[in-house]
Every structure is written in structure tokens, then in C-alpha cells.
């Protein structure tokens with residue numbers, strides 16, 4: 392077997408019978424996979440030596456994954472992201488052997504009975520058989536957790552494996568607001584093992600509104616990557632959120648969405664600047680680092696950035712000296728926008 396690059400670098404002890412995936416093996420709007428080099432470079436340069444790093448809008452956890460040597464605080468409002476962040480960065484020990492055993496079993500099941508997922512989503516984002524499999528696996532994870540056969544981290548690792556496997560075969564262009572009408576549903580659901588690079592007992596993982604969490608934590612560097620525009624993440628990833636939470640709510644409409652009222656983000660609304668100002672005021676850090684791109688007034692209306700640059704600078708300057716760094720970047724979009732080159736900016740505020 393050819394080992395993944397990460398495992399070669401880290402000299403991980405891997406099981407030959409299962410395949411592996413990393414944090415970046417997932418499609419996610421606004422993810423910073425390709426920008427982590429740029430972000431890390433300027434944080435290292437500007438913030439010097441530091442102990443703790445908080446990523447309050449962590450999404451996939453791609454940025455936090457660049458700071459594994461620090462004490463991490465990792466947060467996202469979506470439970471589906473919390474689960475993945477627990478898997479990647481959680482502070483609880485887990486058994487890799489146990490996880491790979493479950494993954495092998497799950498990859499070999501064949502089912503004839505329908506369940507919550509196949510009844511609601513068969514032949515839409517996934518085939519009936521893949522829906523049956525995913526629904527069965529998610530139920531089994533829950534039952535095993537309730538029965539005490541797996542701990543919380545192991546539960547999160549198995550759900551993460553399921554989320555990444557579903558994302559690989561989804562009949563979509565990367566989000567779940569719609570599925571392709573004549574798309575390919577033949578791909579097989581195949582769970583793999585996350586390439587987790589250790590357990591740091593000092594790490595803390597949260598599933599809260601960042602504005603609520605900010606006054607409860609402190610870190611040397613607090614990194615912020617809020618949504619820029621009116622596209623709500625709970626709309627784009629409702630199906631993965633539904634599977635992660637597994638409360639089996641009623642779903643409606645062609646896209647099969649559940650009620651998402653409590654998951655809506657202020658950062659996608661006209662109130663974004665006020666939410667941002669309150670957030671910045673309550674952060675306890677030596678440095679505040681913000682990613683925010685330059686889509687304002689350039690793309691289709693939904694893509695327009697919610698907080699004007701002058702407001703960002705004014706609000707950050709209330710806390711200290713601000714520097715701005717830039718990098719050209721192409722975003723993952725749904726193809727409706729005409730923007731070709733996009734500029735990603737990093738605002739670094741040294742708190743006084």
C-alpha cells in the first residue's frame with residue numbers, strides 16, 4: 392500500500408486494510424485549504440511565539456489543522472462541523488483498531504430495508520442503496536454510543552468518516568441546496584479512516600455561536616473566518632447537519648431541508664457589522680486575525696460581502712494596530728458569478 396503523504400511525514404502507524412482521508416478531503420464553501428500557507432506565514436511572522444490558537448468559525452478545521460502544536464480552541468455553529476472538529480482535534484483518547492473494525496464492517500453491509508434517510512432522500516443526492524447504508528450506519532453509531540461500546544470521540548470519528556464518504560459521492564456541485572437532475576448515483580459509499588495526528592488534552596472544541604463563546608474563552612491568537620455573504624451554511628449543508636444531529640426531523644421542499652431557524656448566522660444578514668463589532672469587543676487575545684475577501688459589490692448579489700472594509704478597519708482599530716495582507720485566490724463558487732480573480736485578505740490586529 393502507498394501511504395498518504397501525511398502519514399509518511401508523521402510516521403503514523405497505519406492499518407493496511409483501510410484507506411485514509413485528511414481534513415482537506417472535503418468540499419466546503421469558503422474553506423481555507425489552499426490558503427493555510429498564506430495565513431500561517433503571516434500569523435507566524437506577525438504574532439511570533441505563542442501558546443494558544445482559537446478558530447471561532449472553524450468550518451472544516453483546515454486552519455486550526457495548521458496549528459497542531461498549539462493549545463486549540465475550535466468552534467463552529469454547525470454540529471456537523473463540531474463533530475468533525477472533535478474527530479480531528481478532540482481531547483479524548485480513542486481506539487484506532489476499534490474504528491477500523493467498524494469501518495470494515497460498515498463497508499460490507501448490504502441492506503433491503505428502508506430507513507429515515509432512504510425514505511426522505513432516495514434517488515436524490517444519493518441512490519436508495521447508499522441512503523439505506525448511510526441511515527443504517529448512522530443509527531448503529533448512535534446505538535453503540537448509547538450502549539457504551541464507543542466513547543464520544545469514537546462516535547465523532549465514525550460520523551466524520553460517514554460525512555466525508557457521503558460528500559465524495561453526493562450528486563451535487565458541492566452543497567445541498569439542490570441535486571443534479573440526471574446525475575450519477577452509481578458511486579458506492581465507502582468509509583475511510585481519518586488521518587488524525589494525535590490527541591492534545593488541552594484542546595477545547597465547541598458548538599456555539601461565536602459571539603456567545605468569545606466572552607467565555609481566551610487565547611493568544613484568535614482567528615476569525617465568518618461567512619462573507621448572504622449564503623447561510625445551514626442551508627448549504629442541511630443534509631450533513633441532519634445526519635450528524637440524527638434527530639430525524641420532518642423535511643420539506645425539493646431539497647429536503649429541515650427547520651434551520653436556530654442555525655441561521657447573523658453574519659449572513661444586514662446585521663453582520665453589528666455582530667462583528669460586538670464580537671471584536673468581547674475577544675480576549677493578544678492578536679485578532681480576520682479572513683475576509685473582497686467580493687463586495689463585484690459578484691452576483693448573494694455573493695456581495697456584508698461588512699464594508701472601512702467598517703472592518705474602524706472596528707479592529709478600536710482594539711489596536713491593524714495590518715492587512717493580501718493574496719489572489721479563486722473561490723469555490725456555484726458558477727453564477729463572473730468574478731475570475733478574487734482577493735483574500737488577512738487583517739491582523741495587535742491588541743493593545
Ligand SMILES: C[S@@+](CC[C@H](N)C(=O)[O-])C[C@H]1O[C@@H](n2cnc3c(N)ncnc32)[C@H](O)[C@@H]1O
Pocket residue numbers: 419420421422423424447448449450451452453454466467468469472599600601602616617618619624625656657658
Ligand atoms: C467561511 S466558513 C469557515 C471556513 C473554514 N475556515 C475552513 O477552512 O473550512 C464560515 C463558518 O462559520 C460558521 N458560522 C457562521 N456563523 C457562525 C456563528 N455565529 N458562530 C460560529 N460559527 C459560525 C459556518 O458554519 C461556517 O462553517
